[in-house]
Amino acid sequence: MHINCPFCGESKRRLYLYPDTEQYHCFHCGAHGNAVSLYARRTGLSYANAYHELEADRMLHFPLPNVPKAPEREPASIEKRDAVYRAMLGLLPLSAEHHQNLLHRGLPERKIRGNSYRTLADGKELRDSIAAQLSARFDLNGIPGFYFRDGSWRLCAYSGLLIPVRDTDGRIQGIQIRRDSAERMKYVWLSGAGRPCGTPARSWVxxxxxxxxxxxxxxxxxxxxxxxxxxxxxxxxxxxxxxxxxxxxxxxxxxxxxxxxxxxxxxxxxxxxxxxxxxxxxxxxxxxxxxxxxxxxxxxxxxxxxxxxxxxxxx
Incomplete structure (x- = not known):
């Protein structure tokens, strides 16, 4: 689950709580630790006192479970990612609402076209169609945002404005999504983390x-x-x-x-x-x-x- 960070004060729910391992991590300010350090920081107690207080209230499940972590799949080469993402963006439009938002931010028409922003609408059928068209042309292994299940490649993505993230040569390394819904994190990566044969995104610049x-x-x-x-x-x-x-x-x-x-x-x-x-x-x-x-x-x-x-x- 993710919540607003109590340390940096950000309001986009970028502090992630991991109940299985009793860990937390804020992807805005970098604050991280376990249940004890979180309680200690919030109460001003020392780590030892925070531990004993939580232990007395039976709020801890230490020792932490030794859950083996599967090795992360490495992203495909930048050339391969660039090719797949360009093809994917070519299958999508830019909605009038998102276009207007970009203009309001001060982006001129030539930049909006050149930056290849696109809109991904809701709907499983749309995502399945995109994945099917791309898998017919490319090997989607190692492409963040795609995963393989029930004999088919699938696209795992929130609806919203797709923002290409480019390297020093203008190649698309990954894609961020500005979500239409503001209930949770506003900006997320297109990622297949946690999905069968899925590849997580990296924190590309x-x-x-x-x-x-x-x-x-x-x-x-x-x-x-x-x-x-x-x-x-x-x-x-x-x-x-x-x-x-x-x-x-x-x-x-x-x-x-x-x-x-x-x-x-x-x-x-x-x-x-x-x-x-x-x-x-x-x-x-x-x-x-x-x-x-x-x-x-x-x-x-x-x-x-x-x-x-x-x-x-x-x-």
């Missing part, structure tokens, strides 16, 4: 804007980066999927010809201790890559850099 530039701006979220890049004259943006999801950033930085990097996380970075810690780790990682990093700040009435640039455009 989205590269958008002029890739020939020698300076880049790092922010959180592919769609935010697309909008901010368009609003700032094709500035090069590197978009991590979360402030702590920076595993693939060094590889991205090394594949570009950069001399400097700017950090542009949302302005709650000035108040949120979890984001402050994530920014510190980010700056160290960038320094390890041999690059200087500066922080971009703007009026706090606009939380995201895309909001700020859109407001400037209106003015």
């Amino acid at each position: 989205h590269v958008t804007g002029n890739r020939a530039k020698t300076t880049a701006v790092i922010t959180e979220g592919p769609l935010k980066g697309d909008a901010a890049s368009a609003l700032s004259g094709d500035t090069l943006f590197l978009c991590v999927p979360g402030v702590s999801a920076i595993k693939y950033l060094p590889e991205t930085l090394k594949n570009l010809h950069l001399t400097a990097v700017y950090e542009a996380f949302d302005m709650d970075k000035l108040r949120n201790p979890q984001v402050v810690a994530a920014r510190k780790r980010l700056r160290q990682m960038i320094a390890d890559c041999g690059l200087p990093c500066r922080t971009l700040l703007w009026n706090e009435t606009c939380n995201g850099i895309d909001d700020y640039l859109a407001a400037q455009k209106i003015c």
Whole structure:
């Protein structure tokens, strides 16, 4: 299950609870641990006291069960993923509602077309049709979002706006979905995690804007980066999927010809201790890559850099 994170204050239910192993992990701020550490952090108790208090109330099931974890399937090559995802997007339209939303964010028509946004509607028949058409042309092993059951490949995806996540060469590494329903996490990966022969997505970095530039701006979220890049004259943006999801950033930085990097996380970075810690780790990682990093700040009435640039455009 997933809930709002009590540590970083995000409201998109990105803290996952795993009852089977009594673990938790926030995919926004990176907070993680077990039932004891969660209780300790929420109550201010030491780990030992939190353990004894929970044990006395019989709320623990320790020792933790030793559940063998099946090895994760590795994603297919970038060339294969790019080919399948481009073909999939070619089978889908962009709804008028999603088109209007993209325009409202400041994306011009040429960017909307060039970025290949698409709409995935509800319906099992639609998903089965897409999987059948693609499996007739491609081997879907290793493609996040697809799984094999009852003799057929199937597509596992929420309905919503499909956002291609591209690498330094413009190839589609994976796809994020901006869900139409806001009841749970708004942005999710197209992933086959936990499904038969399914492959999980990775925390790939989205590269958008002029890739020939020698300076880049790092922010959180592919769609935010697309909008901010368009609003700032094709500035090069590197978009991590979360402030702590920076595993693939060094590889991205090394594949570009950069001399400097700017950090542009949302302005709650000035108040949120979890984001402050994530920014510190980010700056160290960038320094390890041999690059200087500066922080971009703007009026706090606009939380995201895309909001700020859109407001400037209106003015």
